Amino acid sequence: MPTINVKKVDIERLVNMPLEDEFIESKFPMMGVEVEEIFEEDGEKIIQFSINPNRPDYLSVEGLARGFRGFIGIETGLKKYDVECSNVKLFVDNVTTRPYIAGALIKGIIIDDYVLESIINLQEKLHWVLGRDRKKVAIGIHDFDKVKPPFYYKEVKGDEIKFVPLNCDEEMTPKEILEKHEKGIKYGHLIKDDKFPIILDSEGNVLSMPPIINGELTKVNTETRNLFIDVTGIDKYLVEKTLNIIVTALAERKYAKIHSVEVIENNNSTIYPNLKEDVIITTPDYINRVLGTNLTPGAIINYLRRCRLDAQFVDNKLKVIIPPYRVDVFGEIDIAEEVAIGYGYDKFFGEYPSIATIGELDKLEKKCDFIREIMIGFGFYEVINLMLSNDEILFKKMRIEDDNYIEVLKPASIEHRIVRKSLLPLLMETLRINKHKELPHKLFEIGDCVVIDESMETKSRVVKKIGGVILDSETNFNEIKSYVEGLLRELKIEYELENYDHPSFIKGRCAKILRDGKIIGYFGEIHPEVIVNFELEHPVVGFELEIE
Template identity: 65%
Template sequence: MPTINVYKRDLENLVNMSLSDKTIEDKFPMMGVEVEEIFEEIKNNKKEKIIQFSVNPDRPDYLSVEGLARGFRGFIGIDKGIPKYEVKESNVEVYVEDVELRPYCAFAIVRNVIVDDMVLDSIINLQEKLHWTIGRDRKKIAIGIHDFDKVNPPFCYKEIGGNELKFEPLGYDVEMTPEEILQKHEKGIKYAHLITNNRYPIILDKDGNVLSMPPIINGNLTKITTNTRNLLIDITGTDKNAVENTLNILVSAFADRGGTIYKVIVKDKKDIKIYPDLTPKTDEVDLEFINKRLGLDLNPGEVINALRKARMDAEYNYEKNNIIVKIPAYRVDILHKVDFTEEVAIHYGYDKFTGKFPHVATIGEKHTLEKKFDFIRNIMIGYGFFEVMNLTLSNQEVLFKKMKIDMDDNKYVEVLKPASLEHRVVRPSILPLLLETLYTNKHNELPQKIFEVGDCVVIDENDKHLYTKCKNVGKVAFAIIHPNANFNELKSYAEGLLREIDIDYTLENYHHPSFIDGRCAKIISNEGKTIGYFGELHPEVILNFDLEYPIVGFEMEL
């Protein structure tokens, strides 16, 4: 989960009350934000207390001190209902030409923001956290925050060639072309892979000054300082909803700082849009739906009070016997009625929930498959293997590319909104993760013998009873690494395991891209189904995981 560091003094100013360390440690976890640590740091020759919060990725509005203060004031009942942000008219316009690479953009102006060192740190940190979470490391959205007083509207957003102009990128006092920025600037080198068509998105003002080269770097001209009072915000990207949602989160944070939001008119060849749009969304939720899932018997007034503490507006609908809820524009995480249920649980108070014995006249016991897992664990430990437990989420790089497996030939389940780029695919196989574990333990002596028993998720489009067309499959995998690891050693362990779990099987030669040809076998059950494979890993696979010795591996479906 992303973490943010917040100055305690800044948090207290925004909440408008003093907070003891104990209050912070007790209250914030109850509103769904973990307190990792509280420590002191010297800032501008003054000792400042810093609080490190761990924020769920589904709450990007909590990735800043402004959002945390806004949520906390609601949680303790100081403020209730949707925050009222006035959005004033302006005549500032942005002209959008054809931008193939990142076609969506949104702009806003926020005036009269007092920028001190703490606010400046907050702006930079919020920008980077939103880049990482909503932006998927700038792939979906890129953010530019500029000193509005240093440029002249109207603005233009377009694509140019790599050598059409020069400007000073942020942090440099030397002018560079877009191509030179990708080759020499640290941000250009890091994000060069996002420029795929040799055309460079650029934002210019009336006089041709460069504000930004999204998604790479802003111009030095519009750098934010403690003298800045008026901000121009640009969001560009490949996903329209992500662009608009990010803008709403940012302007709400700056409005909480006392800033005044102004609209910007965005014109392209087909349409005219006005940003930001902070109009609340409206939804409905049944009282019974909430009570049934929480095991409570709340009346409409209690539910409405909880939702208002969550900084939403809510009212009872007598005709339908449900609650009409208005959702603020910065709450981009509300997708389903279950989300309202969670908000009611948080703001009703987790500490008020009490345990209940289920009305079931049976005694629980382990599932048959779990018993089998335990039995296999005992066998493998008896063979001298160490058990490891990896996450069930990984990525295409580890699961396929490093294993020499063509992703186009394999269907897999990908997480829609992963917490990080490293954890975006639900594993269909365990063996690649064992190789990662071996890499992590390169410093330990050899031989190393490790195994894992656990669930994988595979696509099954032929099963008409599966609504999701995918299913959980239990698998066992093990790997051995040492200078003399070979097929015969592996085969003895494989046959020993198959014998102990009483499986009738036959072995056949198997061609698998991850293994050396002629040194890999597949396991066929007496029903004629291939249930597993084992063999000597291909040298290229071993090098892909930055390992140096022969490795043999086994994997089988249970």
């Protein structure tokens, strides 16, 4: 989950009350926000929060403070935001690569170091959580007083225009930015067919080249008082919601006022931001049935108001009003969750089911527990990794070419979008993360892997596996072979060993494990290129074995 670091003094001034550390650690988790740690840095107290990806409105200190004020009862109910007309226009000229754009102004904002840091952090976190690392959404935040509207959003060729990109002191063409600039190299793959989206003002000054880089001309600093915000992308809904999250967050700052921008394309005009609330209809009976409670309509409305929503009770139905910055509320079950948060998770208690059976561990789980005891006896430490990862770790770093895998359609982050087929890559990643620890490292994991199987109803099959790795200056093939054979002997598995040519292992130092002619696992010395890919400096041996 994404994390944000918040200066305690900043959230205190937004909540408008002093907050004890114990109070923070006890209350924020009850509203669904984990407090990872509270520490001091450069004489200031910092709070690190872990934010669920479904609550991008909490990715800023302003959004957190708004939610917290409601949760502790300082300011409850729906927060209304006024949008004043600015008469600023933005003309769109047939942009095909990133066709959607929305804009807004924030006027009168006082930007100190806290606010500037919050703006930058919110922009980057939204790029990651909603924008899928800028693929779907890219955000530009500019000093409005340094440019002259109206604005123009169009595509240019790679050498058609020059401007100074952010944090640079020389002009570059769009093509040069992709070749030389750090952001251009990183995000250049999002530009296609030599078509470069550009946002200009009426005098030809470049504000931004989305989704790559803003211009140095409109760089925001503590002297800035008026902001122009542009959000571009390939998903209209996300573009509009991202803009709503940003402007409503900044409007929480003192003196900041939201002003509209008129986007004009093909003689069609749209006024942004659109801060119209959504409405969901539910009933008290549904809420109580889902939560196992007996709450009155008035109590339900009160708990919804604590979550910064609002509701009306008419004709035995609840008309729930959703603020424009929320992207996670779609139906009745989401309303029930909000009521549960407002009511308090600490007030729910479990009940034993009234059934005449006694549960026991599944036979496979008993077998896994037995294997754990063996591996711990061998001196290995158990780790538990996520089933989701990415192609960089699962394939590229392991020297594997494979496109036959299961990918999540709408992942929470680009780092967790592919379902693993093997345990070894994530064990290697665990070694990388812990490489500063004292040698030797002996790790194992027992977990599920998912492989494609057209014969199954789901077109996939879950396979329980065990994997192990050893990182040490003197480890070798014979060491991992002894552990694998010891494990097989304890499991009473009859097996055969044969040479195995696996791209992740050194050729001639890898063996496959056969049972009744079928490959059930393999082990050997990890290839030096794989070791370097994971930034390790000592030999690594490993194995993987199907348990079922």
